[in-house]
Amino acid sequence: MSTRANPLKNNASKFAFLSMQPPPGYVAGLGRGASGFTTRSDIGPARDGGSMEEAVSDLQFKEIEPEQFQDPENETGLFAGTVYDKDDEEADKVYDMIDDRMDERRRARREAAEKKAEEAHLAANPKIQTQFSDLKRSLAGVSEEEWGALPEAGSLTGKRRKNNTRNDGKSYVVPDSVLAGARDRNEMSNSVDDEAGVATPASTGSTTDFREIGQARDKSLSLRLDQLSGTSSTAPVGAPTSKTSSTTPSSQSAAAGTSTSVDPKGYLSGLNSVQLKSDAEIGDIKKARALLESVIKTNPKHAPGWIAAGRVEEVAGRQAVARKVIAAGCENCPKSEDVWLEAARLNIPQDAKVILANAISHLPQSVKIWLKAVDLENDPKSKRRVLRKAIEYIPNSVRLWKEAVNMEDDPQDALILLARATELIPSSVELWLALARLETPDNAKKIINKARKTIPTSHEIWIAAARLQEQVGTSSADIDKLMNNGVGSLRAAGALLSREQWLKEAERVEQEGSPLTCAAIVKATVHYDVEDEDKYAVWMDDADALEERGSIETARAVIGFALKVFPERSKLWRRAAELEKQHGSRNTLTNILKTATQNCPKAEVLWLMLAKEHWLGGDVKSARQVLGDAFNANPSSEAVWLAAVKLEAENNEIKNARMLLNKARSQCGTERIWMKSAVFERQHGDRAEALKYVNEAIAKFATFDKLYMIKVGLLDNNKEIRDTFAVALKACPQSPTLWILASRFEEKMGVVIRSRALLEKARLINKNCDALWAEAVKVEERANAANQAKALLSKALQECQTSGLLWSMAIWMEPRPSRKTKSVDALRKVTDDPTIIVTVARTLWMEGKKDKARSWLSKSCQADPDNGDHWAWWYKFELQEGTPEKAQGVLESAKQAEPHHGEVWQSVVKDDRNLGKAFDALLKQTAASLS
Known part of the structure; x- marks a missing residue:
């Protein structure tokens, strides 16, 4: 039989309180x-x-007894007789531990809350010290001069009392003496007793004779001038004074005060040069004097304080006091060279020599004091004596040795000094180089080799060696080899300069007249720290920057090195040719171009540049030979054919030119060659042959707009011209020039409506074409429709907001007072447009601002040197407002720029009547045509 737990027994143990006695009253x-x-x-x-x-x-209405919360340590009543045993102590400790633990848990939260509350309170009620904390921090950077400039804090109570006097309503009786004094104040006496002078009654009853006072004053001044008219003798500054010398700064100052030389005749006149100071300046001087007195009393060993105090007295005009102050400074700060130098400056030269002699006794190693002593000497012999004495004390001063060498007139004496200097200071590169410059070339080479071994980290010595080789006539290859060895040696010694530093050294050497050494430096160092893919761009930038700074030889060397690395770049050869054209000779330019054609035979422009240089130099035979070589290298080159034709035509070889054109049409046959053939025949009077060539060319190149333009110029029948324009506009609708010419033809025929229609149709086909809009505005102006022209120009500016041509027209449409404002608006829209720039220049010219007009005309030609109209405007300005020399300068600059564009310029150049005219005549004719 299984046994089971008794549930009553378990419940009895669980609810044991049920068997307990209830509390009383429960x-x-x-x-x-x-x-x-x-x-x-x-x-x-x-x-x-x-x-x-x-x-x-x-419980609610029970009264609280006063002794309810009494101190447990002082118990009364029920627990009055109890004993505080260990259990009570342990219980108290446990409670204390619990309280501490609970306080520790809440501490972080409590402290954060307290801090937040404190910050909120400070933000709402900031303290004064926190409000000015940033200003207090800035006081750390206040200099002594700013401290000295602070005004004194004064009391304003006196002013307030004076200004706030109140009228109490009381009145007082004025004494009779006051009224009598006011009556006799302006009374004058008309008689003076010459014998007795002006007698003034004194309190003792005696009289004062002002005449005797004046005579005594004059006599005292005369005696003073007689005393000051003597001179004092001083000891030379040859060596420092001995330690037993009794000369002190104070005694020197006293001596200076009694030995000052004064010119009696110029004394009174010298008083006129005294500058009177205002009350504010006097107040500032007094404040500065008080501050500096506090400084030197607080810290008498502070040399700048003594110097400042002396200078304050000097500014105040108290020279003697300034000398006395600085003499005291010398006594308190004998190891400060600045104080001694200031004392020497404030005294006359004779006294300054004595002061510096005393200074040398305290500071025999001061180079500044020795050099000041040298400056005080008058004759070269004394200067050399002082310098040699200084070198005895400071044999390792490079500056003293240099001064001593510069003082020597005999080169042999200078050599001896430099030889001794290099022995004593072998680390001075300047002394080694100076010695090498004075020696013969053979000895200089030995000296430089010795210097190079002594100072292996000096790049100046290697540069000097290369310059020496250049001076003696060494070849450039040897100089390059020497410079490469120098760079390698410097790299091994860890003293290699950066590429930019080497370029600066090359520029310096170029300025000193050593182009071969400059080129050697560039060849040896220009490729350092440059990646292979960046070499071309970096070197081109270097060449441009060097040319802008005027370092032509250095730029030439950089481009020459780049050509060895990139011989196949035709653009680089053109850059070299441009540099030679600007800054070189014709021979160097032709040599560059010959080498360029050998390395880049397919570059047509190089062949043409070479042929042109030969032609300009008068060597037509060489030009023909160059063009023949260009034919062999580029048999189907259009540019070479046309250049050959131009060469023959310019030299009046019409037959040869026509023959070349015939060959060109058969062998090359480009549209440009056909056009030049027609133009050539027209210029030489055969209009029928020209028209024949144009018709044949149109049949082959129906979309070449210039052929139609030439044909229109060859026709005489208006109907044929109109038909030609109709065909041309269908074949070349994208050509604004054709539309403009067709519109002008209709306007010339008197059909303005058709002219407007053509331009409107052209604008629909060619969007944003400012030339078409400008022509439409001109049509309205020629038709005397000013309002229509303004409205049309306004629409044009809305469609072509950055068109300089349209903005220029807008400026000229404005009345004269409003053109300046319109010019400002135009420059804001299109800042660097050459047309706007030349328009602004013309407006400035009309206002009479010649200098500004000249500057703006120069800017326009720099912005667009290919525009002949801009050069013509500038030339016209110089003819009317400038000088013939300036006008000729503009003409030469324009000839060098070779402009090809410009509305008036092209009309003049392409006129058949101007065929064969020189550039000067064409520019002058263009300037005369401008209006």
């Missing part, structure tokens, strides 16, 4: 609102517990 369920019933036998003689409401009311 009523079951009383806390839940139940009211049980009791009998006398249950409660005995005790009173009834009452209901829950009565118990709560008793």
Whole structure:
């Protein structure tokens, strides 16, 4: 039979309180609102517990006794006689530990809350010290001069008392003496007693003779001038004074005060040069004097304080006091060279020599003091004596040795000094180089080799060696080899310069007149720290920057090295040719171009440049030979054919030119060659042959607009011209020039409506074409429709907002007072447009601002040197407002630029009547045509 646990036994152990006695007055369920019933036998003689409401009311209205919360250490009543044992102590410790633990848990939160509350309080009620904390921090950077400039803090109570005097309403009787004094104040006496002078009664009853006072003053001044008219003798500054010398700065100052030389005749006139100071300046001087007195008294060893105090007195005009102050500074700061130098400056030269002699006794190693002593000497012999004495004390001063060498007139004496200097200071590169410059070339070479071994980290010595080789006539290859060895040696010694530093050295050497050494430096160092893919761009940038700075030889060397690395780049050869054209000679230019054509035979422009240089130099035979070689290298080159034709035509070889054109049309036959053939025949009077060539060319190249333009110029029948324009506009609708020429033809024929229609149709086909809009505006202006022209120009500017041509027209349409404002608007829209720039220049010219107009005309030609109109405007300006020399300079610049564009310029150049005219005549004619 299985046994099971007794549940009653378990419940009895679990609910043991059920068997316990209830506390006195306990009523079951009383806390839940139940009211049980009791009998006398249950409660005995005790009173009834009452209901829950009565118990709560008793708790609420029970009075708190004063001794309820008394100190447990001072128990009274029930526990008054108990003993505080170990259990009580342990319980207190446990409670304290619990309190500390709870406080520790809440500490971080409490401290954060307290800090936040404190910050909020400080933000709402900031302290004065926190408000000015940033200003207090900035006081750390205040200099002594700013401290000295601070005004004194004065009391304003006196001013307030003076200004705030109140009228109490009281009145006082004025004495009769005051009224009498006011009456006799302006009274004058007309007679003076010559014998007795002006007698003034004194309190003692005696009289004062002002004449005797004046005579005594004059006599005192005369005696003073007689005393000051003597001179003092001083000891030379040859060596420092001995330690037993009794000369002190104070005694020197006293001596200076009694030995000052004054010119009696110029004394009174010298008083006129005294500058009177205002009250504010005097106040500032007094404040500065007070501050500096405090400084030198607080720290008498502070040399700048003494110097500042002396200078304040000097500014105040108290020279003697300044000398006295600086003499005291010398006594307190004998190891400060600045104080001694200031004392020497404030004194006359004779006294300054004595002061510097005393300074040398304290500071024999001061180079500045020795050099100041040298400056005070008058004759070269004395200067050399002082310098040699200084070198005895400071033998390792490079500056003293250099001064001593510069003072020597005999080169042999200078050589001896430099030889001794290099022995004493072998690390000075300057002394080695100076010695080498004075020696013969053979000895200089030995000296430089010795210097190179002594100072292996000096690049100046290697450069000097290369320059020496250049001076003696060594070839450039040897100089390049020497410079390469130098760069390798410097790299081994860890003293190699950067590429930019080497370029600066090359520029310096170029300025000193050593082009071969400059080129050697560039060849040896220009490729350092440059990646292979960046070499071309970096070297071109270097060449441009060097040319802008005027370092032409260095730029030439950079481009020459780049040509060795990239010999196949025709653009690089053109850059070299441009550099030679600007800064070189014709021979160097032709040599460059010959080498260029050998390395880049397919570059047509190089052949043409070479042929042109030969032609300009008068060597037509060589030009023909160059073009022949160009034909062999480029048999189907259009540019070479046309250049050959131009060469023959310019030299009046018309037959040869026509023959070349015939060959060109058969062998090359491009549209440009056909066009040049027609133009050539037209220029030489054969219009029928020209028209024949044009018709044949149009049949082959129907979309070449210039052929139609030439044909229109060859026709005489208006109907044929109109038909030609109709065909041309259908074949070349994208050519604005054709539309403009067709419109002008219709306008010339008197059909303005058709002219407008053509331009409107052209604008529909060619969007945003400012030339078409400009022509439409001109049509309205020629038709005397000013309002229509303005409206049309406004629409044009809306469509072509960045057109310089349209903005220029807008400026000229404005009345003269408003053109300046319109120019500003135009420059904001299109800043660097050459047309706007030349328009602004013309407006400045009209306003009479010649210098500004010249500057703006120069800017326009720099912005667009290919525009002949801009050069013509500048030339016209210089003819009218400038000088013939300036006008000729503009003409030469324009000839060098060789412009090809410009509305007036092209009309002049392409006129058949101007065929064969020189550039000067064409520019002058263009300038005369401008309006």
